[in-house]
Amino acid sequence: AQTVTQSQPEMSVQEAETVTLSCTYDTSESDYYLFWYKQPPSRQMILVIRQEAYKQQNATENRFSVNFQKAAKSFSLKISDSQLGDAAMYFCAYRPGGGADGLTFGKGTHLIIQP
Amino acid sequence: DAGVTQSPTHLIKTRGQQVTLRCSPKSGHDTVSWYQQALGQGPQFIFQYYEEEERQRGNFPDRFSGHQFPNYSSELNVNALLLGDSALYLCASSFPELSYNEQFFGPGTRLTVL
Numbered sequence: 001a002q003t004v005t006q007s008q009p010e011m012s013v014q015e016a017e018t019v020t021l022s023c024t025y026d027t028s029e030s031d032y033y034l035f036w037y038k039q040p041p042s043r044q045m046i047l048v049i050r051q052e053a054y055k056q057q058n059a060t061e062n063r064f065s066v067n068f069q070k071a072a073k074s075f076s077l078k079i080s081d082s083q084l085g086d087a088a089m090y091f092c093a094y095r096p097g098g099g100a101d102g103l104t105f106g107k108g109t110h111l112i113i114q115p
Numbered sequence: 116d117a118g119v120t121q122s123p124t125h126l127i128k129t130r131g132q133q134v135t136l137r138c139s140p141k142s143g144h145d146t147v148s149w150y151q152q153a154l155g156q157g158p159q160f161i162f163q164y165y166e167e168e169e170r171q172r173g174n175f176p177d178r179f180s181g182h183q184f185p186n187y188s189s190e191l192n193v194n195a196l197l198l199g200d201s202a203l204y205l206c207a208s209s210f211p212e213l214s215y216n217e218q219f220f221g222p223g224t225r226l227t228v229l
Binding site: 004033037042043044045046047050091095102103104105107 | 158171216222
């Protein structure tokens with residue numbers, strides 16, 4: 001079975017600084033997708049960024065980027081120029097390739113933005 | 116374009132009762148997945164419905180059952196409620212023909228079992 005581990009229950013960063021959230025996963029699959037989701041206090045889960053395992057290039061979405069290390073099974077999220085609106089729970093998630101499977105989530109990292 | 120909607124927002128039940136939660140997918144989506152998120156935890160996959168059939172199931176007992184209707188909306192039913200069933204129940208919809216099959220989440224239903 002696949003597992004996703006987020007070893008940082010809570011992280012704190014000053015506004016405008018950069019923060020990196022860690023995620024490791026375990027799988028025997030070669031084709032899969034990785035995601036970072038954001039869950040603000042309002043509860044609605046929002047996709048931040050995704051990475052296809054077959055792509056060597058790290059995904060980037062504006063201030064959000066990932067460091068995908070396939071051999072190490074590591075998938076960290078970097079948030080640059082942190083903003084107060086970035087405060088939320090962040091979940092790393094995994095899905096095997098093929099389209100039919102549910103997501104496997106980590107336990108989440110609570111990100112605090114200090115003004 | 117309405118996103119994923121869920122009802123009710125909150126629900127309080129007692130042990131042994133049965134509950135039904137409802138989900139309407141995002142327009143154009145035909146697949147619905149259900150997740151249970153206990154307090155302080157990440158969501159756990161319950162099951163997924165496609166073409167009115169359960170396509171995949173996570174590690175949940177048979178007390179958890181579901182249904183998908185021809186309009187793609189879905190219900191999650193939980194029988195013989197236990198205290199441990201208290202959680203936020205999330206519904207997510209997707210369109211699997213997209214290669215990355217992004218799942219869009221609803222706001223959730225908070226279930227409290229007393």
